[in-house]
Amino acid sequence: MKSYSIAVIGGDGTGPEVIREAVKVLDAAAHKFNFKLNYTDYDFGGERFLRTQEVLPDSAAEELRKYPAILLGAIGHPQVKPGILEKGILLRLRFELEQYINLRPVKLYDERFCPLKDKKPADIDFVVVRENNEGLYTGAGGFVFKGTPHEVAVQESINTRRGVERCVRFAFDYARRRRAGQPWHGLKPEDVAAGKKAQLTLCGKTNVLTYAFDLWERTFHAVGQKDYPDIKRDYAHVDATTMWFVKNPEWFDVIVTDNMFGDIITDLGAMIQGGMGIAAGGNLNPQGTSMFEPIGGSAPKYTGLNVINPLAAICAGQMMLDFLGENAAATAIETAVIDIVRTKLNSLAAGKMGYSTTQVGDLVAATV
Ligand code: IPM
Ligand code: MN
Numbered sequence: 001m002k003s004y005s006i007a008v009i010g011g012d013g014t015g016p017e018v019i020r021e022a023v024k025v026l027d028a029a030a031h032k033f034n035f036k037l038n039y040t041d042y043d044f045g046g047e048r049f050l051r052t053q054e055v056l057p058d059s060a061a062e063e064l065r066k067y068p069a070i071l072l073g074a075i076g077h078p079q080v081k082p083g084i085l086e087k088g089i090l091l092r093l094r095f096e097l098e099q100y101i102n103l104r105p106v107k108l109y110d111e112r113f114c115p116l117k118d119k120k121p122a123d124i125d126f127v128v129v130r131e132n133n134e135g136l137y138t139g140a141g142g143f144v145f146k147g148t149p150h151e152v153a154v155q156e157s158i159n160t161r162r163g164v165e166r167c168v169r170f171a172f173d174y175a176r177r178r179r180a181g182q183p184w185h186g187l188k189p190e191d192v193a194a195g196k197k198a199q200l201t202l203c204g205k206t207n208v209l210t211y212a213f214d215l216w217e218r219t220f221h222a223v224g225q226k227d228y229p230d231i232k233r234d235y236a237h238v239d240a241t242t243m244w245f246v247k248n249p250e251w252f253d254v255i256v257t258d259n260m261f262g263d264i265i266t267d268l269g270a271m272i273q274g275g276m277g278i279a280a281g282g283n284l285n286p287q288g289t290s291m292f293e294p295i296g297g298s299a300p301k302y303t304g305l306n307v308i309n310p311l312a313a314i315c316a317g318q319m320m321l322d323f324l325g326e327n328a329a330a331t332a333i334e335t336a337v338i339d340i341v342r343t344k345l346n347s348l349a350a351g352k353m354g355y356s357t358t359q360v361g362d363l364v365a366a367t368v
Contacts, residue, residue, distance in 0.1 A: 003036035004324055007070040011045040012085070013298025014308040014357075015073020021310035021361030022071060022317040025333060028365040029321065033329040040067075044089050046077020055088030061096035069320050070291040073313065074298035087139075094132055099283035099291055100163065101170050102130035102262060103319070106249075106269035106279075109341045113274035113348050116246060122185075124272055126252035127178070129171040130262025132283055134163040135212075137259045159212045159258070164219045168202075170286070171256035172228040175200045184253045191232050200224070201234040203241045203257035203265065216258065242268055270295055277309030277348035278341070280316040282323060290323055292316040299350065307351040310361050311337055336367035 008023070010016030023039065030037050042060075049055050064070055075090045076082075093099070108114050108124035116124075134157075141155040179198035187196055202220045204213035217235070224233045236244065238261045244251055245268050257265065270279035276296030283291040294312030302308045314337060322330035340363045346354035353360060 001034060001036055003038055004069070005038050005040065005067050006320075007042055007064050007067040008039045009042045009044050009070060009072045009089075011073040011075050011089075011298065012047070012077045013074050013300045013303045015045070015075070015298055017073075017304070017306070017308055017357055018294060018310040018313035019071060019073040021357060021364075022313040024361045025314045025336075025365045025368060026317045026321070028368045029326075029329040029333050032332065032368060033326060035326060035329070039071075045075060046080045046085055049077070049080060049085060049088075055084060056092055061093065064093065064097065065289050067289055068324060070289060071313075071317060071320060072291055072293040074294065074296070076298040076300075078300045091137060093291060094283050095138075097283075097285055097289045097291065098133065099285045099289075100131065100133040100166060101284040101286070102132040102259075102266075102281055103174070103284055104128045104130060104262070104266045104269065104279070104281040104295065105319075106266070106273045108273050109278070109338045110274070113278075113341070114272060116249070116272055119249065119272070123250040126249065126269075127174065127254050128262055128266050128269060129167065129174060129254060129256045130266065131163065131167040131256075131258050132262075133259075134158050134160060135259035157209070157212050157258070157260070159215050161215065161219065164216055165223060168216075168220050168223050168256055169227075170284075171200055171254055172224060172231050175231050175254040176228065178254065186250060186253060187232060195230055196232040197230045199232040199234050199253040200228075201236055201241075201252060201255045203236050203238050203255050203261055205238050205261075206235070207237065212258070220256070238265065241265055245269060245272060266295065274341075274348045276312065277350065277353075278311050278315065280312050280319055282316070282319045284323065290320075292320040292323075302350045305351075306356045306358060307353075308357050309348055309350055309353060310357050311341070311348065311364075314361070314364055332368050333364070336364045339367050340364050 010019045105127045108121045136157045138158045144152040175198040183197045206213040279295045281295045318333040
């Protein structure tokens with residue numbers, strides 16, 4: 001029987017509760033599809049930091065490198081100053097494990113949970129490929145004359161040809177794989193006639209960030225023209241992208257963007273797909289260790305109440321199985337989630353689902 005070693009970081013707040021439900025569902029899928037998941041727990045997070053004053057042991061990345069995948073609950077503790085855990089655990093692992101892609105699907109499962117008027121599941125079904133190792137997140141910059149009236153603060157966006165190109169290539173490949181069957185329904189007849197199968201939108205700011213997004217734009221078109229003639233290339237400024245997420249989300253198939261813009265637009269994406277209760281993402285190193293997480297935070301005020309929605313964590317687990325190659329099991333989880341969302345839940349928000357955290361996990365596990 002095939003088996004996979006999975007590192008589990010429940011983390012802070014409601015993280016451990018939602019991860020428990022994800023593991024329940026993953027085990028149900030593994031049982032049905034005849035493979036095994038062996039979990040190893042790691043206690044990284046705010047509680048450990050408060051106890052030991054160590055954010056992340058230096059050996060952590062080396063140790064985690066042994067696993068093909070990590071399942072992460074949430075990072076962020078009300079008694080720890082913002083930034084310490086986020087930078088010291090989440091961002092450090094994303095960087096040290098070279099998880100250079102942050103894959104964030106935006107998919108509406110039930111129109112009842114969409115805040116946009118008249119939008120249906122067919123209208124909201126796109127994927128954001130966020131660059132995850134560069135841009136404004138590298139920590140490059142500094143202060144001069146800190147604390148004086150002459151203070152200067154610099155925060156630089158780092159964009160390398162290698163980093164941009166591997167991200168853009170991943171996005172093109174992903175768009176191609178996603179539409180391996182039917183061409184995307186949003187393509188115009190002339191695009192389909194010209195052999196296009198999918199669309200990749202570069203989301204940038206070429207009119208202002210004339211160095212960074214110039215590199216992105218040149219790389220995007222050079223790579224696309226040479227190696228991906230079957231993918232339609234599209235461009236949108238980041239501000240216009242947010243406008244269209246609200247007005248015409250059906251215009252998007254796959255989007256590729258830098259780290260900061262990707263961070264911002266995927267919170268909006270999460271809202272139009274039904275909220276943080278359902279939004280999941282994967283920090284991918286296609287050659288190494290990837291890390292899957294619900295994209296919402298640790299929700300301290302709901303901790304321990306058994307009211308938080310575990311579906312985002314369950315969907316993170318689903319993405320993990322897909323990435324590990326257990327595609328049928330991943331599809332079974334997604335189908336079960338859709339079924340429970342459509343037929344059982346009153347809401348995707350904490351405390352309003354009509355079921356507890358553990359009951360939602362039980363329902364999905366039983367449906368897989
Ligand atoms: C996210 C989060 C993180 C980010 C924070 C917690 C550092 O907002 O995963 O989107 O900015 O990437
Ligand atoms: Mn974010």
